Amino acid sequence: MNENKEKEIVYTGINKLFRNDSVQTLWNSLHDGTIREFIDDWKWIFSYSKKYRKVVLFYVLVGIFGSTVSIGTAYVSRILINIVVGQQHEKLWFLVAVMLGMTVFSLALSSINSYVFTRISIYVNNDIQAGIFDRIMDARWKELSSYPSGDLLNRFNGDVGTIASNAINWIPNLIINIYTFIATFVVLCRMDIVMALIAFLSAPFLLGMSRFIMRRMKEYRKRVLELNSKMMSFEMETFYNFDMIKSFGIFGYYSKKLREWQQRYKKFNLDYNRFEIKSNILLTIVTTGVSMAAFGYCLYRLWTGKIMYGDMTFFLQQRSALSSRFNSLVGTIPGMLNSSVSAHRIRELMDLPREEHDEEKAALLAEQSGKGITVSLSDISFGYNEDSNIYENADFIASSGEIVAVLAESGGGKTTFLRLLLGMLDVQSGSVKLISGSGDEFPMNSDLRRFFAYVPQGNTLFSGTIADNLRMVDEDATDESIENALKLACAWEFVEKMPEGINSMLGERGRGLSEGQAQRISIARALLRRSPILLLDEATSALDFDTEEKVLKNIMKSHPDRLIILSTHRPAALKLCNRIYRISGGKMNETTVDDAIADINRTVDSQTEVHQDNVYGTLSRPMEPQENDSMINDSDKGWWNM
DSSP: OOTTSOOOOOOOTTHHHHOOHHHHHHHHHHHHSTHHHHHHHHHHHHHHHGGGHHHHHHHHHHHHHHHHHHHHHHHHHHHHHHHHHTTOOTTHHHHHHHHHHHHHHHHHHHHHHHHHHHHHHHHHHHHHHHHHHHHHHTBOHHHHTTSOHHHHHHIIIIIHHHHHHHHTTHHHHHHHHHHHHHHHHHHHHHHOHHHHHHHHHHHHHHHHHHHHHHHHHHHHHHHHHHHHHHHHHHHHHHHHTHHHHHHHTOHHHHHHHHHHHHHHHHHHHHHHHHHHHHHHHHHHHHHHHHHHHHHHHHHHHHHTTSSOHHHHHHHHHHHHHHHHHHHHHHHHHHHHHHHHHHHHHHHHHHTSOBOOOOHHHHHHHHHHGGGOEEEEEEEEEEOSSSSOOSEEEEEEEEETTOEEEEEOOTTSSHHHHHHHHTTSSOOSEEEEEEEETTSOEEEOOGGGGGGEEEEOSSOOOOSEEHHHHHHTTOTTOOHHHHHHHHHHTTOHHHHTTSTTGGGOEEOGGGTTSOHHHHHHHHHHHHHHTTOSEEEEESTTTTSOHHHHHHHHHHHHHHOTTOEEEEEOOOHHHHTTOSEEEEEETTEEEEEOHHHHHHHHHHHHHHHHHHHHHHHHGGGGSOOOOOTTGGGOOHHHHHHHTO
């Protein structure tokens, strides 16, 4: 039995007729105590919409007035038909004018309501999105990193849209629908109680029948959507790995796979279409049957002279309207529950712990930063989980004017170390602080990041111009200062040759640049920030040794008092460093340049030996004579031994 299979919903009470999942979920929540969560979610939603309460009240009043006018228009139409049939022309043109006026007025009210609803929904959507965006940006990195980026985007767009579309109109529409339903029923009762009961009872009957059919159609539709998602994933992976497919020459394989997916898609959609046709036929028969029953009763009343032709058309029209309003009333529940679920997901993001701020300390350090800054990690212990620590009572210190390298094996904690420096992670014990030249100590917090410029691993460029990518750290930067930063990063030599120089457009993730060029643009961006501390996380890995050395020398020459902290495996960079720390066994131990380079060479040699043994080791072992041994020529044997 599949443990991941969703629990089947058991329908109870009158919902056995409607078989509505949302209605049953709400009913179950009243009994299991989770209704409290639902109420809290909607309180949170109303906290965003309450400042528009006057407009919401206006929306309700206009909606009620519009419904009244609509019923009145239908009633006038009834009288008008009776007058025409009875050839009583005295009030004909007056009633025509009244009906046209009420129709125009009803249209105007409907248009106003639509505009008001759209306008407020946009405001609420923007308010919630802005609040969530600010909270995500200010959330602590460790807690936020547990959410995949796709999930964050889905909550940021999909869930916010669901909330915004229901935050304003759920209660107003509920009130308007209840009013219209009651008003229509009362008007029908005053005309004929039997007709009113036929209209009233046919509404839930048609709804229950349609819900049963729609539920089956929903299951089919779900299968089609799942297939669409799988096809989209296949297409995205194919285009993302286009270079690999081209290089292997295996496009025929993927062309075959595409046609297999298309065949499945065709089968699913044709099955769905056949069921849809059958369902529509059945629903049409049922609807027609109910309509014919109402029509037959009206004909009987008309035949016996109890009602006039206008009364008959009015009743048939309002019976349909009553069913529509009943459907709308029941339909508010799914929207209400969906909004509650979305609100709960959004509240999880809003409740994420925020980073620490201390603007006053940051301003004080800015005043003293001209005397130099020291970065200090003292007796720190840190681990991402309780089972193991990356650092145990580790120490690190570096001051302005130094180039300090940090070495570790892959996954040994270099990037974690830089995140600790930036205050993105909190240590379990010990302290991370900046010390001014005056000797004042400043525990690390998010406001102190202004004193750092960070070049992380990988490509961190955005779509837009080169100037846009640099100005994001200094919006007021002049073209001249941008060019100077590019020159220091050895990037100007290729940027000036581009068609529009610093205004040349880059694609997503810097598409159009090589990896080395993208790294130099990122370094230039960090230099434009003019912060006293520069962090380089394998930021020169794609540069040749000469360019790497030139970039580092340019940085120190332009700002001799800048502190550079870099993580690298490049011997050329280590030779420029004043001090080197090695991360090992949870400690940060200072080492010499020669020892560090020797360690790197030993690591490279060890990895090479392991690789060669894995790939070629079996070839050095004695082999049984094979029939095709003669096919192995000397050049092949020489290639093995390279």
